[in-house]
Amino acid sequence: MQFFKKFFILTILSLSFISCSGTKSTTANTTKDGSSIKNAIKVKSVAEEYQIVRQLCPNCKMNGQALLSEGNKHYDLLNLTNEKGEEVKYYFDINSFFGKW
Incomplete structure (x- = not known):
């Protein structure tokens, strides 16, 4: 019984995460939606860019x-x-890896 309880909770959490992952924040200065x-x-x-897209x-x-x-930043x-x-x-901000290879 405990197995099903854990499975149910993990399923609900997973579905919640998936449904929230595509939403955009509307809070000023914290939105990093790529727009x-x-x-x-x-x-x-x-x-990672292609995965996000x-x-x-x-x-x-x-x-x-x-x-x-x-400026000195690359995107x-x-x-x-x-559809x-x-x-x-x-x-995409690529400054963490651009020109470092």
């Missing part, structure tokens, strides 16, 4: 990727098209 350079999502690799924009088609610089911009045909852009 602009100012709100760029910090990543540790290009692979797959979560944020499932079934989107990749149109291109660009390297942007602002990746991923351009996509969603509705709308252009979607995500900005």
Whole structure:
């Protein structure tokens, strides 16, 4: 019986985490939703960028990727098209690894 109780609790927690992972925060200065350079999502690799994009924009088609610089900072911009045909852009802060290899 205790096994089912633990399984049920873990399932509920997992579902809660999944349903919350796609929501965007509306709190000023804490939003890192990738909507602009100012709100760029910090990543540790290009692979992480693609993993995040797959979560944020499932079934989107990749149109291109660009390297942007602002001051001494570097960013990746991923351009996509969603299922509705709308252009979607995500900005990523790549300063943790850019130019360090």
